[in-house]
Amino acid sequence: MTLTTQPADALAQMRETAPLVHCITNYVAMNIAANVLLAAGASPAMLHTPEESGDFAAIAGALTVNFGTLSPNWVDGMHKAIDGAQAAGKPWVFDPVAHYASPWRAGIARDLLARQPTILRANASEVLALGGGETAAKGPDAGDEVAAAEATARTLATELGAVVAVTGATDFVTDGTRAVRIDGGSPLMPLVTAMGCSLTCLVGAYAAALDDPFDATVGALALFARAGDIAAQGASGPASFQTAFIDTLHALRPDALAAVAVTDA
Numbered sequence: 001m002t003l004t005t006q007p008a009d010a011l012a013q014m015r016e017t018a019p020l021v022h023c024i025t026n027y028v029a030m031n032i033a034a035n036v037l038l039a040a041g042a043s044p045a046m047l048h049t050p051e052e053s054g055d056f057a058a059i060a061g062a063l064t065v066n067f068g069t070l071s072p073n074w075v076d077g078m079h080k081a082i083d084g085a086q087a088a089g090k091p092w093v094f095d096p097v098a099h100y101a102s103p104w105r106a107g108i109a110r111d112l113l114a115r116q117p118t119i120l121r122a123n124a125s126e127v128l129a130l131g132g133g134e135t136a137a138k139g140p141d142a143g144d145e146v147a148a149a150e151a152t153a154r155t156l157a158t159e160l161g162a163v164v165a166v167t168g169a170t171d172f173v174t175d176g177t178r179a180v181r182i183d184g185g186s187p188l189m190p191l192v193t194a195m196g197c198s199l200t201c202l203v204g205a206y207a208a209a210l211d212d213p214f215d216a217t218v219g220a221l222a223l224f225a226r227a228g229d230i231a232a233q234g235a236s237g238p239a240s241f242q243t244a245f246i247d248t249l250h251a252l253r254p255d256a257l258a259a260v261a262v263t264d265a
């Protein structure tokens with residue numbers, strides 16, 4: 001097995017650490033992502049202004065950068081936050097939401113990728129397009145299967161020296177050497193906005209608590225997969241699923257993660 005720290009132990013460590021996570025995320029995601037982190041056992045802070053983002057990133061356990069709702073002032077705040085995190089030796093996670101949506105956004109994605117993220121978390125269409133591939137997607141929703149993006153993810157991980165997580169019905173995580181697939185979750189997950197953005201923030205929480213960013217990423221994705229399975233059982237649609245999902249994150253005990261299928265790829 002590729003993992004040194006299994007998802008159950010990773011969850012216990014993350015909760016014991018209760019890491020402060022500096023999340024630069026979009027207006028759509030701020031509320032649900034903060035609630036996801038609190039329910040899972042981390043401590044979120046959603047702030048982005050360049051006047052303070054560098055100082056704050058240095059005192060947080062990890063930084064996450066998601067550019068879903070972008071403006072020039074935010075871009076400045078992102079770069080200052082990355083400066084602060086890197087100077088303090090803290091990991092940072094990049095979520096390039098719909099980076100192919102406009103030439104301006106694509107250029108900013110290239111600039112941020114050049115800043116050496118510790119972890120890249122994206123859906124299959126975003127990963128495919130980062131590798132120069134064709135995608136059917138135009139906005140934040142994926143239009144491609146994870147399997148179609150696995151080879152690109154391996155190449156990107158090696159080129160960037162980062163962990164790359166491609167999410168969808170079956171998630172794929174690689175650092176260029178190790179690779180796993182994670183099954184679970186629910187088809188209701190892509191029907192709730194900002195689930196991926198929330199997951200990116202949670203990956204940051206795990207990266208703050210664990211030394212190995214690969215194990216951290218797999219741990220966070222395994223928690224989402226298991227919580228998605230459980231929450232879907234009592235949900236009648238996307239809205240009740242969202243509520244049940246946050247309740248499940250709060251109630252879930254580490255030993256429940258033994259049921260998640262994490263297989264070498």
Ligand SMILES: Nc1ncnc2c1ncn2[C@@H]1O[C@H](COP(=O)(O)OP(=O)(O)O)[C@@H](O)[C@H]1O
Nearest residue numbers: 123167168169184185186187189190195196224
């Ligand atoms: N069809 C599906 N079945 C099960 N889980 C899914 C499905 N689609 C997405 N997920 C899960 O939803 C979460 C968000 O992933 P995804 O929808 O790919 O991100 P994004 O919201 O950025 O497009 C991940 O935990 C992923 O595993």
Ligand SMILES: Cc1ncsc1CCOP(=O)(O)O
Nearest residue numbers: 026028068140194195196197
């Ligand atoms: C709908 C939307 N529009 C801009 S950002 C955003 C949220 C995207 O969230 P996710 O990538 O998690 O689906």
Ligand SMILES: [Mg+2]
Nearest residue numbers: 097140196197
């Ligand atoms: Mg997304």
